[in-house]
Amino acid sequence: MRPPVILKTTTSLLDSSSSSPPCDRRLNTLARHFLPQMASHDSISASPTSASDSVFNHLVRAPEDPILGVTVAYNKDPSPVKLNLGVGAYRTEEGKPLVLNVVRRVEQQLINDVSRNKEYIPIVGLADFNKLSAKLIFGADSPAIQDNRVTTVQCLSGTGSLRVGGEFLAKHYHQRTIYLPTPTWGNHPKVFNLAGLSVKTYRYYAPATRGLDFQGLLEDLGSAPSGSIVLLHACAHNPTGVDPTLEQWEQIRQLIRSKALLPFFDSAYQGFASGSLDADAQPVRLFVADGGELLVAQSYAKNLGLYGERVGALSIVCKSADVASRVESQLKLVIRPMYSSPPIHGASIVAAILKDRNLFNDWTIELKAMADRIISMRQELFDALCSRGTPGDWSHIIKQIGMFTFTGLNAEQVSFMTKEFHIYMTSDGRISMAGLSSKTVPLLADAIHAAVTRVV
Amino acid sequence: MASSFLSAASHAVSPSCSLSTTHKGKPMLGGNTLRFHKGPNSFSSSRSRGRISMAVAVNVSRFEGIPMAPPDPILGVSEAFKADNSDVKLNLGVGAYRTEELQPYVLNVVKKAENLMLERGDNKEYLPIEGLAAFNKATAELLLGADNPAIKQQRVATVQGLSGTGSLRLGAALIERYFPGAKVLISAPTWGNHKNIFNDASVPWSEYRYYDPKTVGLDFEGMIEDIKSAPEGSFILLHGCAHNPTGIDPTPEQWEKIADLIEEKNHIPFFDVAYQGFASGSLDEDAASVRLFVARGIEVLVAQSYSKNLGLYAERIGAINVISSSPESAARVKSQLKRIARPMYSNPPVHGARIVADVVGNPVLFNEWKAEMEMMAGRIKNVRQQLYDSITSKDKSGKDWSFILKQIGMFSFTGLNKNQSDNMTNKWHVYMTKDGRISLAGLSLAKCEYLADAIIDSYHNVS
Numbered sequence: 001m002r003p004p005v006i007l008k009t010t011t012s013l014l015d016s017s018s019s020s021p022p023c024d025r026r027l028n029t030l031a032r033h034f035l036p037q038m039a040s041h042d043s044i045s046a047s048p049t050s051a052s053d054s055v056f057n058h059l060v061r062a063p064e065d066p067i068l069g070v071t072v073a074y075n076k077d078p079s080p081v082k083l084n085l086g087v088g089a090y091r092t093e094e095g096k097p098l099v100l101n102v103v104r105r106v107e108q109q110l111i112n113d114v115s116r117n118k119e120y121i122p123i124v125g126l127a128d129f130n131k132l133s134a135k136l137i138f139g140a141d142s143p144a145i146q147d148n149r150v151t152t153v154q155c156l157s158g159t160g161s162l163r164v165g166g167e168f169l170a171k172h173y174h175q176r177t178i179y180l181p182t183p184t185w186g187n188h189p190k191v192f193n194l195a196g197l198s199v200k201t202y203r204y205y206a207p208a209t210r211g212l213d214f215q216g217l218l219e220d221l222g223s224a225p226s227g228s229i230v231l232l233h234a235c236a237h238n239p240t241g242v243d244p245t246l247e248q249w250e251q252i253r254q255l256i257r258s259k260a261l262l263p264f265f266d267s268a269y270q271g272f273a274s275g276s277l278d279a280d281a282q283p284v285r286l287f288v289a290d291g292g293e294l295l296v297a298q299s300y301a302k303n304l305g306l307y308g309e310r311v312g313a314l315s316i317v318c319k320s321a322d323v324a325s326r327v328e329s330q331l332k333l334v335i336r337p338m339y340s341s342p343p344i345h346g347a348s349i350v351a352a353i354l355k356d357r358n359l360f361n362d363w364t365i366e367l368k369a370m371a372d373r374i375i376s377m378r379q380e381l382f383d384a385l386c387s388r389g390t391p392g393d394w395s396h397i398i399k400q401i402g403m404f405t406f407t408g409l410n411a412e413q414v415s416f417m418t419k420e421f422h423i424y425m426t427s428d429g430r431i432s433m434a435g436l437s438s439k440t441v442p443l444l445a446d447a448i449h450a451a452v453t454r455v456v
Numbered sequence: 457m458a459s460s461f462l463s464a465a466s467h468a469v470s471p472s473c474s475l476s477t478t479h480k481g482k483p484m485l486g487g488n489t490l491r492f493h494k495g496p497n498s499f500s501s502s503r504s505r506g507r508i509s510m511a512v513a514v515n516v517s518r519f520e521g522i523p524m525a526p527p528d529p530i531l532g533v534s535e536a537f538k539a540d541n542s543d544v545k546l547n548l549g550v551g552a553y554r555t556e557e558l559q560p561y562v563l564n565v566v567k568k569a570e571n572l573m574l575e576r577g578d579n580k581e582y583l584p585i586e587g588l589a590a591f592n593k594a595t596a597e598l599l600l601g602a603d604n605p606a607i608k609q610q611r612v613a614t615v616q617g618l619s620g621t622g623s624l625r626l627g628a629a630l631i632e633r634y635f636p637g638a639k640v641l642i643s644a645p646t647w648g649n650h651k652n653i654f655n656d657a658s659v660p661w662s663e664y665r666y667y668d669p670k671t672v673g674l675d676f677e678g679m680i681e682d683i684k685s686a687p688e689g690s691f692i693l694l695h696g697c698a699h700n701p702t703g704i705d706p707t708p709e710q711w712e713k714i715a716d717l718i719e720e721k722n723h724i725p726f727f728d729v730a731y732q733g734f735a736s737g738s739l740d741e742d743a744a745s746v747r748l749f750v751a752r753g754i755e756v757l758v759a760q761s762y763s764k765n766l767g768l769y770a771e772r773i774g775a776i777n778v779i780s781s782s783p784e785s786a787a788r789v790k791s792q793l794k795r796i797a798r799p800m801y802s803n804p805p806v807h808g809a810r811i812v813a814d815v816v817g818n819p820v821l822f823n824e825w826k827a828e829m830e831m832m833a834g835r836i837k838n839v840r841q842q843l844y845d846s847i848t849s850k851d852k853s854g855k856d857w858s859f860i861l862k863q864i865g866m867f868s869f870t871g872l873n874k875n876q877s878d879n880m881t882n883k884w885h886v887y888m889t890k891d892g893r894i895s896l897a898g899l900s901l902a903k904c905e906y907l908a909d910a911i912i913d914s915y916h917n918v919s
Contacts, residue, residue, distance in 0.1 A: 056778065
C-alpha cells in the first residue's frame with residue numbers, strides 16, 4: 001500500500017497586472033501626431049507601423065482563463081472518447097446541458113402573460129424575488145426576516161452578489177481585509193481586490209488527508225484582527241468539495257462571533273449539494289440564529305440551472321430594521337453606477353417558482369435528482385477505484401460534497417491523464433463530478449489508476 | 457398566479473424612497489473654468505463615520521454609522537406622481553417609451569423573438585465572458601454598418617455589457633486601468649449617472665460647456681473652447697444622438713468640426729449611443745456621428761444600449777465597442793475588457809442578447825423592428841409638433857419656442873427653472889425633474905394642449 005499522494009498546490013491569489021507607464025501612451029500620441037493625414041485611411045492597417053499608431057497599443061493581452069483553457073483544449077481534441085471534467089455546470093447522464101422542466105413551464109407562462117412588460121425594475125431588483133430569496137436561505141420563520149433586519153438586493157448571480165457586497169464593504173465597513181480559504185474559487189481574489197478589499201488567506205484544505213485542516217482554520221481565524229471579513233463557502237466548497245461538519249460549523253461560529261469577525265457567505269449550491277435546500281442552508285442559519293450580522297451571496301445558476309440568466313441575490317443581516325434600511329439605500333448607490341438595475345428575465349423565473357407551491361415542489365424533485373446523480377457518481381467512482389485496487393485512500397471522493405472533487409492528483413498526473421486518456425481537468429486535480437456518467441466512470445477510473453501507478 | 461405576481465412586481469418600489477427635496481444646482485454657465493471632480497464625497501463621509509462607530513460598544517451594529525443615502529430625484533418624481541390623486545396628472549419624469557394611451561410598450565418583434573426562443577428550446581448555459589457571439593456581431597454591424605472597413609478588418613472589439621450603464625462602466629474601468637490619470641470630459645449637463653459611473657471607476661472628470669440656456673440650444677463655441685483647452689489625450693464623452701437630458705444635438709457640420717478638434721488634440725472620443733434608431737427613426741442617421749469619427753480613422757469607444765430602441769429596458773442588453781486602428785490592439789483591448797467583466801459579474805445575461813441577435817439577424821424581423829422604431833420615433837416627433845403648435849397658438853408674448861422642434865429624441869429641455877418646474881407640479885400636476893427636463897415619451901397628443909397651458913403659465917407667471 002503506497003502512501004497517499006501529496007497534492008502539490010500553490011494558490012496564486014493575485015494576477016500580475018502589468019501596464020505600460022503613461023509616458024508610453026504619450027510617445028504613441030506624439031508619434032501619431034507626425035503621421036500624414038492619409039495614414040488614417042485603410043492602408044494604415046496594412047502598414048508595419050500601424051500597431052504603434054493605436055492609443056491602445058500599450059495594452060497587453062490578458063492571460064486566458066485557465067478553466068476556459070481546459071474547455072478549449074477539450075473542444076480541439078479529435079478523440080471520440082474524450083471527457084470534459086473542467087466544466088463547472090451540470091450535465092445529464094447523456095452529457096448534455098439540462099434546462100429544468102419547471103423553468104420551461106414558467107417561461108411559457110411568462111410569454112403567455114399579456115400583462116407582462118419589459119419596464120425597468122428597481123435598482124435592488126424584483127421585490128418578490130428578493131423577499132423569497134431571503135426566505136429560501138434564512139428560512140421563512142427566520143427572526144431576522146420577521147424583524148425586518150434583512151436587506152436583500154437582486155444581483156447578477158453569485159459573482160455579481162459577491163462584487164456588490166465587496167464594494168459595499170470597501171465603502172462602508174471599517175475593516176478592509178477579507179480572509180479567503182486556501183484554496184478558494186479562482187474568481188474570489190479578483191472580485192474582492194477590484195472591489196477595493198485586501199485579500200488574505202486562512203488554512204482550509206489539508207492535502208495530507210484531502211480533508212479539512214480544521215486546526216489550521218481555527219488558528220488562522222483566531223489570529224485575524226478583530227472586525228476582519230471572513231469568506232465562508234456555505235456548502236459544497238469550490239474547488240475542493242470539503243465542507244465542515246455541523247459540529248465544526250458551531251465551533252467556527254463561536255470563534256467568529258467571539259473575535260467580532262464579519263462572516264460573508266458564498267452560497268452557490270443551496271439544494272444542489274445534498275439535495276435538501278434546508279440542509280445546505282444550515283451553516284448560514286446557524287449564524288443568523290445568534291442574532292449577529294452577516295452577508296450572504298446567493299446564486300441560482302446551479303440549483304435552478306439558470307446559468308446564463310445571471311440570477312443571484314446579496315443579503316445583509318443587520319442588527320436592526322433601521323440599519324437594514326440605511327444599508328439598502330447605500331447598496332443602491334453601489335449598483336446604479338455598475339449597471340443601473342438588474343436583468344428581469346431570470347429573476348421572474350425564480351420568483352414564480354419560489355412563490356407557487358406546486359412549481360416549488362416540482363423544483364425540489366428535480367433538484368434532488370441532480371444532487372442524487374452527482375452523489376451516485378461519487379459512489380460509482382469510488383467503487384470503481386476500489387475494484388481496480390488503485391493505490392491510496394480514495395474515501396475523500398465520497399466524503400466531499402457537491403459538484404467538485406479535489407482528487408489529490410498532481411499536475412504531472414493530470415497532464416498524463418489528458419495526454420493518454422483525453423480526460424480534461426484543471427491542473428490542481430479538481431474534477432467536476434457533474435461531467436461524469438455511469439458510462440464514463442470506468443474510463444476515468446482506468447485513467448486515475450494508470451496515473452497513480454505510472455506517474456509519481 | 458404569474459399574472460398576480462407580475463401585477464405586484466409592477467408596483468415594486470423600495471419603501472425607503474421618498475420625494476426629493478434636494479435643491480439641484482444649475483448647470484455651469486459661462487466662464488472658462490472647468491469644474492474638476494474626483495471621488496464620491498458622500499462615501500468619504502460615510503467611511504469616516506463608519507470608523508468612528510468602532511469606538512462604541514461591541515453590541516452596536518457594525519453598520520450603525522451608515523447614513524441614509526439621498527433619494528433618487530427621478531424616482532422621487534414617479535413616486536410623487538403615483539401619490540397624486542388628480543385625474544389630469546402627467547408623468548413626464550419617466551425615462552421610458554409610452555404609447556399614445558401612456559402605457560408601456562413591448563415591441564411585436566420582441567414577442568416574436570421570445571416565442572422563437574421557446575420553440576427552439578435554447579439551453580441556459582453560461583455565455584462567454586464577452587457575451588453572445590451572434591449578438592456581438594450584430595451589434596457592431598448595426599452601429600458601424602456591416603460593410604464598414606473597421607469591421608471587415610476586425611478592428612472592432614465588442615463585449616456585451618449590461619445595457620448602456622454596464623457598458624459605460626466597463627469602458628470607464630478600462631480607462632482607469634490603462635490610462636491612469638487621464639481625464640474624461642462630460643457635457644454640462646449630462647445624464648446624472650455618467651458622473652456616478654466615472655466616480656465609482658475612479659476616473660477623474662470635468663465638464664465642457666454644452667447647453668446654452670439663453671437660446672435653449674447648443675453652446676457650440678463654449679463646447680469647442682473647453683475641449684480645445686483640455687489636456688491632450690483626454691477622453692471626451694459624447695452623446696451619439698438625442699442628448700440626455702437636453703435633446704440638443706450638434707448638426708452634421710458641427711460634428712465635423714468636433715472631429716477636427718479631437719484629431720488635432722489627440723483626444724479619444726467615448727460615445728454613449730443609447731437611442732440609435734429611436735431618435736430619428738433611422739438607424740443609419742442616428743449612427744452618423746460615430747461613423748464619421750470612425751471613417752476619419754479616429755479610435756473611439758462606444759457604449760450601446762437596446763433599452764429604448766428595442767424596448768428591452770429590464771433585460772439589460774448593451775455593448776461596449778472599442779474601434780482601434782489595428783486588429784492586434786483590438787484583440788488585446790477585448791482581452792482586457794473580459795478581464796474587467798469577469799470579477800464584476802462573470803458573464804452577461806443571455807435572454808436579451810438572444811432577442812437582439814434574433815431580431816437583427818433575421819431580415820423579416822429586422823424590417824419589422826425598423827418599422828416599429830419609426831412608429832415610436834414618429835409618435836414623439838408628432839408630440840413635439842403638437843406641443844409646439846399648442847404653445848405658439850396660445851402664447852402671445854412672441855417668445856421663440858422653436859427649440860421644442862429642434863431638439864431630438866425622448867427628452868426636452870424646456871428652459872423652465874426650478875420654481876417654474878415646481879409650479880408645474882403643484883398647480884398643474886405635471887411631474888418632471890427640477891432642471892426643466894420633460895420626457896416627451898410620457899406625453900400623448902391628447903395632453904399637449906393641457907401641457908401647453910401649464911408651460912405658458914409657469915414660464916410667464918413664475919419667476
